Amino acid sequence: MTTSQIHQCVEFIAQADGLLITAGAGMGVDSGLPDFRGEGGLWKHYPALGRAKIGFTSIACPDAFTSNPRLAWGFYGHRLRLYRDTVPHEGFLALQRWAMGMEHGAFVFTSNVDGQFQKSGFDSKRVMEAHGSIHHLQCLNGCMFDIWPADEFDPLIDEDKCILSSDLPACPHCGEIARPNILMFGDWAWLDHRTEIQRAALIAWRKKVTRPVVIEIGAGIDIPTVRRFGEGFNAPLIRINPQADEVPTKNVISLRMGALAALRLIDQSIH
DSSP: OOHHHHHHHHHHHHHOSEEEEEEOGGGTGGGTOOOTTSTTHHHHHOHHHHHTTOOHHHHSSHHHHHHOHHHHHHHHHHHHHHHHHOOOOTHHHHHHHHHHTSTTOEEEEEOOOSOHHHHHTOOGGGEEETTEEEEEEEETTOGGGOEEEOTTOOOOEETTTTEEOSOOOBOTTTOOBEEEEEOOTTOSOOOOHHHHHHHHHHHHHHHHOSSEEEEEESOOSSSTHHHHHHHTTOSOEEEEOSSOOOOOSSSEEEEOSOHHHHHHHHHHHHO
16 A cells, blocks of 8 residues: 555545445444454354364354254344444544535445445445345245344343353234345245345436445455446446455556454545
């Protein structure tokens, strides 16, 4: 990272009339959230799963809610409580300040299911959650095609065993177990119409923006949904990533840094 790179980032932002924020798991690390595909991985944060040799793709799949629903909800219920309790880092506010100076403001495209953008103050109508949200539930069988908020679900977790000790959430229509409205591995029952409404809003926003800038933060390469979306936006792109910082095209600035450190540097130069 060089001073000239930061100055170029400031120029990209100053010339834009709309800010697209594309974010992966690395965005939440500086708020204290785990990145299960990062160093340490799942078993560091959930040792009970490590002792049972249960990998991420095995617990983050619909079959887990059928074969062992209390274990599946032990994992997802713990995450739900964690995300509810986490305070988003100040980098979220910096992004909001920059967007306020743009004619069309910001829109967020994220693979994160944690709701941290909305919690930090971003307009929920300007966020597309490509993989769904842990703060919403659906029937395990997808009955009635209904998605509802998880606000009334207050999971109690035996953290040593990674087991839900309170009642399992139930579908209000058929009484079947409810699951998070999240796209999981091998998932053919995920209800995506909430996300598709968000996608339509993003498309409508994009049509109004003539000089967009894309800021990509902490997007991984194992599942490159976020990276590919931002790269295909045909706009100046600022890639913030402490590891996978490669750039495929011109008009891209790569900052090999964590989210908060990079956003602070840019913010200090703007102000």
